[in-house]
Amino acid sequence: MIDSIQHKQHTKEESTLTKERRKKLQHIRKNCDSNGYPNSFRRDNFANDLQVQFSNHTKEELKELKYSVSVAGRIIAKRGPFLVIQEISGCIQIYLNKSLQTELKNRYKQLDIGDIIGIKGILDKSKKGDLYIKTKTYELLTKALHPLPEKFHGLSDQEIRYRHRYIDLIVNKKSREVFIIRSKLIAAIRSFMISNNYIEVETPMMHTIPGGATARPFVTHHNALNSDLYLRIAPELYLKQLVIGGFERVFEINRNFRNEGLSPHHNPEFTTIEFYQAYSDYNELMNFTENMLSSISLEVLGSTSISYGNIKIEFSGPYVRMSMFESIRRYNINHAQIQSLKEKDLQNHNLMLRIAKSIDITIERFFTCGQLIEKIFTETVEPYLIQPTFITDYPADISPLARHNDKNPFFSDRFEFFVAGHEIANGFSELNDSEDQNARFKSQVYAKNAGDDEAMYYDADYITALEYGLPPTAGQGIGIDRLVMLFSDTHNIKDVILFPAMRK
Incomplete structure (x- = not known):
């Protein structure tokens, strides 16, 4: 009963969030020079390649290098001015300054977890040593209309994983x-x-x-x-x-x-x-x-x-x-009948039948000696x-x-x-x-x-x-x-x- 109530509450909440996202999509269609699903952005870099190539660079070295990148992926986290995007090779952080945050909010009525975006910018590094991209330009490539699940374990979530593999993979x-x-x-x-x-x-x-x-x-x-x-x-x-x-x-x-x-x-x-x-x-x-x-x-x-x-x-x-x-x-070291078997005894149907029954094997009337032996093997x-x-x-x-x-x-x-x-x-x-x-x-x-x-x-x-x-x-x-x-x-x-x- 509790599970049923929780399911109804979750469905209602998800429906409300989906309605909000649909409103954002309508705003984008009406106010942006786009149908909400453009296909003009092209990615030049992958997250893992950037992590491997530049993880040992210092912040000062990156600042001097001014390395331009173009990445695309799905937003999986929002941390203040930072977004985390995920793509096939891994994840990378994106930084948006206050001006871009305000512009983005006005343009898209805010981005949501699950949205797919394209980013162009310059590589930088945080004081903690995490690689990120200072955004110069951005583009919403796909508006996700359903929120992603926050927790992903337990029996009910296994059903989601198998029936909706795309969510599982995300x-x-x-x-x-x-x-x-x-x-x-x-x-x-x-x-x-x-x-x-x-x-x-x-x-x-x-x-x-x-x-x-x-x-x-x-x-x-x-x-x-x-x-x-x-x-x-x-x-x-x-x-x-x-x-x-x-x-x-x-x-x-x-x-x-x-x-x-x-x-x-x-x-x-x-x-x-x-x-x-x-x-x-x-x-x-x-x-x-x-x-x-x-x-x-x-x-x-x-x-x-x-x-x-x-x-x-x-x-x-x-x-x-x-x-x-x-x-x-x-x-079957403790089974006396099996220990006394000789190889030729395997052809004795009545004997193999008795041994199979002694270890509670379900017997079909058509079982041959070979099938009985195989069942004994499978069970023991x-x-x-x-x-x-x-x-x-x-x-x-x-x-x-x-x-x-x-x-x-x-x-x-x-x-x-x-x-x-x-x-x-x-x-x-x-x-x-x-x-x-x-x-x-x-x-x-x-x-x-x-x-x-x-x-x-x-x-x-x-x-x-x-x-x-x-x-x-x-x-x-x-x-x-x-x-x-x-x-x-x-x-x-x-x-x-x-x-x-x-x-x-």
């Missing part, structure tokens, strides 16, 4: 830094891939058959073709067709869409890099991943050691590698994989696109990569036997008919492509959003996606 320095890190991270990954002779490509976002992963798709309809299409859950099958065609190293950075629940680590649309390398296997891709992450962490953050919450994560490598079976035994191991860790040897029945392990075909040559208790990447030696892939697709269809909504469809076109010959190949997908979370020390995926999915 007032929240941490958010701006997160998305700058995101941009640098993607650029560093792209540069790393190109430097390793990969070709960047684009593949369709709408598929006639959802493939490349086990997930529930979004469905849309193409009117002209009068057919349903699926937003892609993964680009894998298209990328491997390009390897078949002779593009032996390809990558794509783009969105995937999965019709799944929301959580601090899940958004229905998310960004990945997916890449494929001919004449390679999953062991080589693990080495490649170590090199990539150590390289880009150094480039983006200046260190291979990063802070995530209250832990330090080391990306320099080498990373821990262990099989899924080894990890389950290691992290995954949260404890804090430092970069590769988990290898996934059951083949949950890896329908991965190559069987030559020593034990119950397993596949597949790994998943974990940091801070969450999966970051998935990679494997690709299945290039068209007859084996055909049988695996049929098994997936059987699973779907048995009730597994995330099982794959049968893709006849992809089988035909495989029959032309896919060279021995390894491929991997890395979740960009989760990687950004690590690099920016944020703990909700909505904080690293500019416009996350929200309830209506």
Whole structure:
């Protein structure tokens, strides 16, 4: 009830302030030689460049230098004769003498927090050593009609941050830094891939058959073709067709869409890099991943050691590698049944079912041995994989696109990569036997008919492509959003996606 009253009071106050700002805009339109939104001012300088270039100059040196500047930005603070403006590189103070203050008040009926202005003047320094600009000329470039929030924390403000990201970016320095890190991270990954002779490509976002992963798709309809299409859950099958065609190293950075629940680590649309390398296997891709992450962490953050919450994560490598079976035994030291397991016991469905039930895992009637093992792993191991860790040897029945392990075909040559208790990447030696892939697709269809909504469809076109010959190949997908979370020390995926999915 109190929150409701406060919300109504805030809405009333904001409405009053907005009305006052609209009156100022009408005054400007009527009395100034402008429509209130001119586009003739040009900026020559950025705040951060000026701070870097002149921060060590004394006030006397600046006075002698008489350095002229032209800056533009949004007013975020007013301190007597000083304004603070903010732009993409940072902030800088602006000084207005009494004459200019009076002129500005008459011309614009006073400037407001949030207004965007252009300033030309001379660099100077305060007695405290702060750089500022002594204004010679000014121009209001954009009148902000809504006031900015004064406080920006708590649950209700999180809603504002996610639904109105532009407000978040204006007032929240941490958010701006997160998305700058995101941009640098993607650029560093792209540069790393190109430097390793990969070709960047684009593949369709709408598929006639959802493939490349086990997930529930979004469905849309193409009117002209009068057919349903699926937003892609993964680009894998298209990328491997390009390897078949002779593009032996390809990558794509783009969105995937999965019709799944929301959580601090899940958004229905998310960004990945997916890449494929001919004449390679999953062991080589693990080495490649170590090199990539150590390289880009150094480039983006200046260190291979990063802070995530209250832990330090080391990306320099080498990373821990262990099989899924080894990890389950290691992290269930007090579970007698698990400690007595032998590798061959993983194929005993009744035994795996009993162990899964003993740790209160929800069981679906269609679960295979592999699905039960994966659930046991997810519940009892995954949260404890804090430092970069590769988990290898996934059951083949949950890896329908991965190559069987030559020593034990119950397993596949597949790994998943974990940091801070969450999966970051998935990679494997690709299945290039068209007859084996055909049988695996049929098994997936059987699973779907048995009730597994995330099982794959049968893709006849992809089988035909495989029959032309896919060279021995390894491929991997890395979740960009989760990687950004690590690099920016944020703990909700909505904080690293500019416009996350929200309830209506």
